[in-house]
Amino acid sequence: MADGELKRFPDHKFGQAFTSIKCECSSYLPWLEKRFREAGGQVEQRKVNSLQELSDGFDLIVNCSGLGSKELVGDAGVYPVRGQVLQVEAPWLNHFIRDGDGKTYIYPGIHSVTIGGTRQEGDWRLHVDKGDTQSILERCARLEPSLKKAKVLSEWVGLRPSRRNPRVERERVQLQGCMVPVVHNYGHGGWGVTIAWGTALDALELVRKCIQEMPQQAKL
Known part of the structure; x- marks a missing residue:
């Protein structure tokens, strides 16, 4: 910022001015959900207390539960x-x-x-x-x-x-006697919107690797 501009902020000795965009989540998130549904995705809202509750009917789980991961997967770092x-x-x-x-x-x-x-x-x-x-x-x-x-x-x-570091990784979890791949993507803090697309692409790549390693009879 120029000296003349800084006069507006007498308590500051340094400043930056730049052009950017602002993402308003009240509009952005409904747009993302609409895009997901139009691509064939389905949304089911229910409370899940444990991954064990997902043992029937799911061959792969993507965990994006945010603060819920503290209890859902026992992550004390959240x-x-x-x-x-x-x-x-x-x-x-x-x-x-x-x-x-x-x-x-x-x-x-x-x-x-x-x-x-x-x-x-x-x-x-x-x-x-x-x-x-x-x-x-x-x-x-x-x-x-x-x-x-x-x-x-x-x-x-x-x-x-x-979380100290966002968790974007995969693991295999035993659910009711079966080993099920779980891809984690959470812990973004206040930068969720900023880094969402990047970590989503990383998580997607992990999902692809899990699918490639699945037996041919598995159904998603």
């Missing part, structure tokens, strides 16, 4: 990183602003502006914390004073499914 954001009405904002530590940010979207946030490791709370709300409003208003007049539309909390 932990939540709590994030809280606000949606505000500020149509006059057109540019992203992100503080150096990544915990304070302003992201304009199609229908509203997302401001945040928090990064609380090991915190499983899903309810809105009013203290966090006030902190977000104060921090973001320091970056963009015009937000003081913005109307708060909603508050939202989510848990990032984190």
Whole structure:
């Protein structure tokens, strides 16, 4: 950023300006599901407490259960990183602003502006914390004073499914006396959308290897 641009942020000595895109998951995820269904995929929603419950009728399992992998496959390395954001009405904002530590940010979207946030490791709370709300409003208003007049539309909390390293690998698990290949793809933390296509392609390659090694009579 030029010196003149940095005058907007008197507490900062350095900044970057760049053009990028923003993926809004509220639209993106339904589009992905539609694409999956149109390709012949089927979606069944149910609770699975153990891989043993999938022993009947499945020759291969792909585990993308995120935080659920802590219990589903006994991965003690999985932990939540709590994030809280606000949606505000500020149509006059057109540019992203992100503080150096990544915990304070302003992201304009199609229908509203997302401001945040928090990064609380090991915190499983899903309810809105009013203290966090006030902190977000104060921090973001320091970056963009015009937000003081913005109307708060909603508050939202989510848990990032984190792990020291994302787990993208395969193993064979004994389910009801049969060895079943399981491909794992989870632990992306707050970078799930960013690296999703890459890890999905890696997982797909592992699936292909599992299929190649299956007896010819196996049916998927």
